[in-house]
Structure formats: C-alpha cells, structure tokens
Amino acid sequence: MSAINSFESHKIAFFSTQPYDRTFFNKYNKEFKFNLDFYETQLNPQTVVLIENASIVCVFVNDIVNEQVIKQLGEKNIKIIALRCAGFNNVDLEAAKKYGIKVCRVPAYSPQAVAEHAMAMILTLNRKTHKAYNRVREQNFALNGLLGFDLFGKTIGIIGTGNIGKAFAKIALGFGCKVLAYDIVTNNEMIKDGVSFVGLEEIFNSSDIISLHCPLNDQTKHVINTTSISFMKENVMIINTSRGGLIETSSVIDGLKEGKIGYLGIDVYEQEEKLFFRDLSEDIIQDDNIQRLMSFPNVLVTAHQAFFTNEALTQIALVTFNNIKSLLEENDIENKAALLV
Known part of the structure; x- marks a missing residue:
C-alpha cells in the first residue's frame, strides 16, 4: 500500500x-x-x-x-x-x-486469541497448573490438592456463537467434549461439526462447563445470576472472556461460597475500568467484590488479556x-x- x-x-x-x-x-x-x-x-x-x-x-x-x-x-x-x-x-x-x-x-x-485463552483458563482451573508452578518453585513436590478431571467427555455449554464462540467450539470438540450452544441464530456449520443448539435453560441444566461469548446488551446483562446459577450442575465451571456485565458478581460470590460453583475463570469484570490495565500493586484496592473473588482458591482472574x-x-x-x-x-x-x- x-x-x-x-x-x-x-x-x-x-x-x-x-x-x-x-x-x-x-x-x-x-x-x-x-x-x-x-x-x-x-x-x-x-x-x-x-x-x-x-x-x-x-x-x-x-x-x-x-x-x-x-x-x-x-x-x-x-x-x-x-x-x-x-x-x-x-x-x-x-x-x-x-x-x-x-x-x-x-x-x-483474532477470534482464536480469545477462544484459546478461554480454554487455557479451563485447563488451568482444572489441572491447577498455576498452583503447581508456585509449589514446585518452593521445592514442594506433593500432589495433594492438585486433583483435576478428564476434560474428554465433559459437556461444555457455549452462550454466544459469533466468531469467538465458533472458534471456541472447535477447540472444545477437539478435546472430545460434548458441545451445547445457545444463540438467537443457529449456525448450520457448527451443527455439521457436532454442536447441538439448545435453549438457555438446557445450557444451565446440562453443562459441566459454561463459557460466555456473547455481547453485552439489555438481553444478556447478568445472564449469570442467582436464578440461572440455581439451574446449574453442582460444581459447575463458569468462564467469562466476553464482558464483565454478563455476570452478576454478588450472585457468583454466593454460588462460590455455597459450593454450587466449583470453578470460576474471568478475564473481564463488571467494574474493571477502575482496575484493569493498571499497576495497583502498591495501592489498597477499594473494590470489595474483586478482593473477595481473588480470595477463593478456585477462582482465576486475568486482567482482560484474552485478546493479547x-x-x-x-x-x-x-x-x-x-x-x-x-x-x-x-x-x-x-x-x-x-x-x-
């Protein structure tokens, strides 16, 4: 040019x-x-x-x-x-x-960038590689507390099947997962690949892992809330690499405290504009919700780096x-x- x-x-x-x-x-x-x-x-x-x-x-x-x-x-x-x-x-x-x-x-x-980060969060939360890394550096070679599960054969529910959701579905299928998807428009190419389009309630009822890949609007705001969490499987894993407002933070904290949510991985956060893309290592963070989330051993937070x-x-x-x-x-x-x- x-x-x-x-x-x-x-x-x-x-x-x-x-x-x-x-x-x-x-x-x-x-x-x-x-x-x-x-x-x-x-x-x-x-x-x-x-x-x-x-x-x-x-x-x-x-x-x-x-x-x-x-x-x-x-x-x-x-x-x-x-x-x-x-x-x-x-x-x-x-x-x-x-x-x-x-x-x-x-x-x-790069839809692949965000989709691959979502899968990286799933694997990290499941196999606890972040904890293993720190443990071995301290010369602790014990395996207690690092138990994971086979991803193969698990049901992954995808909410939103745009470019990123579609890319994530291909990755999940490659791991041998059963993939369910919800969107206002079904994708015939994804159906041919083996993805089943179902209702939103079926996503909540049947998924071992739920990954959010939809835009934030009036219809999707707080799609993860107290009611939707109540429909989910015990020990469900929730991954959000889309927009923070898709998750009602207080409801997810309650779900974690009650043990209903077994794993949470978020690359986005509803109040992230006050936190992300900054070095606050010397500051006292005033956001009690993010502090509470980071205190859970089964929560992984990355600072909007999925696109990076x-x-x-x-x-x-x-x-x-x-x-x-x-x-x-x-x-x-x-x-x-x-x-x-």
Missing part, C-alpha cells in the same frame, strides 16, 4: 493507551501517515479537554463515550469515533447519530486504520459489521 499524504492532516487521539498500543499503531501507521496522539488516561467527560486539533478519536473497552462526552466531541469537530475492539456497549450510538459522528469498530481481529496476541494486535491496528481510511475517503466501510453509525 502506498502512503497517502493527505492523511497527515488528520490527527487521531488515542485514549486508554498502553506501550503495546503505541508499538503496534506506530508500526502500521507507516503505511497511512496519520498524525497520532496517545493518551494513557481514559476518555471521559473530564479528559475530553485533552483533545486538540484532532478529527478522530480511538477508544478501547473501558473508555466512557456517553452522550455528555459525544456532545463535547462534536463541539471539537470530531468526525469519527474508532473503537479498537469488537464490543461497543460503552458508546451511546444514538448520541453519535444526533451529533453526526461516525462510529466504527474491529468486529473480528501478536496476531490480534496486528489486526486491530490494521483494521482500525483501514476503517478510518474508508470513512475519510468514501464515508462508508465495505465490511458492514465494522460500521455502527
């Missing part, structure tokens, strides 16, 4: 950036020649003032892009809000329409830049799933 000089006049303000964001976006910007500004801070009503002479903002999962923020973006002549992620529940799309701002996203960067592979970050950068390029040149994006407004 040849560089397009006109893009040098377009400044992109990036929020919630980490060193790896700078590395990958700077690397692939050589093809586009945009003017890039990086801010470590979250985009919110107080930080909008940082934007100077930009026409585009690039945001991530925990940036606040509500009507108050979007109104200020409009006043600053921002033309495009580019999400460098798939989820968009943090963006008020109606407000964006109202103020004439285009919104685009990266609908698929070289392949995924490469695609995120390239797709984000190409989305912006298409909107600037044609006011449209060929991949309709990428254009939200």
Whole structure:
C-alpha cells in the first residue's frame, strides 16, 4: 500500500493507551501517515479537554463515550469515533447519530486469541497448573490438592456463537467434549461439526462447563445470576472472556461460597475500568467484590488479556486504520459489521 499524504492532516487521539498500543499503531501507521496522539488516561467527560486539533478519536473497552462526552466531541469537530475492539456497549450510538459522528469498530481481529485463552483458563482451573508452578518453585513436590478431571467427555455449554464462540467450539470438540450452544441464530456449520443448539435453560441444566461469548446488551446483562446459577450442575465451571456485565458478581460470590460453583475463570469484570490495565500493586484496592473473588482458591482472574496476541494486535491496528481510511475517503466501510453509525 502506498502512503497517502493527505492523511497527515488528520490527527487521531488515542485514549486508554498502553506501550503495546503505541508499538503496534506506530508500526502500521507507516503505511497511512496519520498524525497520532496517545493518551494513557481514559476518555471521559473530564479528559475530553485533552483533545486538540484532532478529527478522530480511538477508544478501547473501558473508555466512557456517553452522550455528555459525544456532545463535547462534536463541539471539537470530531468526525469519527474508532473503537479498537469488537464490543461497543460503552458508546451511546444514538448520541453519535444526533451529533453526526461516525462510529466504527474491529468486529473480528483474532477470534482464536480469545477462544484459546478461554480454554487455557479451563485447563488451568482444572489441572491447577498455576498452583503447581508456585509449589514446585518452593521445592514442594506433593500432589495433594492438585486433583483435576478428564476434560474428554465433559459437556461444555457455549452462550454466544459469533466468531469467538465458533472458534471456541472447535477447540472444545477437539478435546472430545460434548458441545451445547445457545444463540438467537443457529449456525448450520457448527451443527455439521457436532454442536447441538439448545435453549438457555438446557445450557444451565446440562453443562459441566459454561463459557460466555456473547455481547453485552439489555438481553444478556447478568445472564449469570442467582436464578440461572440455581439451574446449574453442582460444581459447575463458569468462564467469562466476553464482558464483565454478563455476570452478576454478588450472585457468583454466593454460588462460590455455597459450593454450587466449583470453578470460576474471568478475564473481564463488571467494574474493571477502575482496575484493569493498571499497576495497583502498591495501592489498597477499594473494590470489595474483586478482593473477595481473588480470595477463593478456585477462582482465576486475568486482567482482560484474552485478546493479547501478536496476531490480534496486528489486526486491530490494521483494521482500525483501514476503517478510518474508508470513512475519510468514501464515508462508508465495505465490511458492514465494522460500521455502527
């Protein structure tokens, strides 16, 4: 691709950036020649003032892009809000329409990255490799407390069969699991592979492991709650690599305390914007729920790293830049799933 000089006049303000964001976006910007500004801070009503002479903002999962923020973006002549992620529940799309701002996203960067992390969490919780690693480093070679189970033959229930859910299903089938799936639309290709599409209650009733791969919206918020947990098998394993709001945290804590939930693996958390992507090792964390979750020996928490592979970050950068390029040149994006407004 040849560089397009006109893009040098377009400044992109990036929020919630980490060193790896700078590395990958700077690397692939050589093809586009945009003017890039990086801010470590979250985009919110107080930080909008940082934007100077930009026409585009690039945001991530925990940036606040509500009507108050979007109104200020409009006043600053921002033309495009580019999400460098798939989820968009943090963006008020109606407000964006109202103020004439285009919104685009990266609908698929590396489904395999998130799907593989979900399986890694299952294997870690089951075989307790994280505990074994620490134990052996302390010269403790005993096996007591490390008992797991054969994944082969177990029933895995998948809620949400988009690109990530579909990739995860293939992995689960490869382990010899029986795979059940729930989505508002059935996938014939997955059915041919051996996946059974069932109702949501059947997922809860029959699954040894439940993995969440659906977007967060009014219908899916707190899909894991006191009622749904009551339908589940004893000692069920719940994995969430999608959005924190899919799980009602207080209900899951109760389920863990009662022994109903045998294992919990979360890469996302409902209040993660106050915690994740930061080094808080010297701080007193005020969030009692996350502290309680981390106190359980059968809970594994990772800090929104499921997407974090070289392949995924490469695609995120390239797709984000190409989305912006298409909107600037044609006011449209060929991949309709990428254009939200």
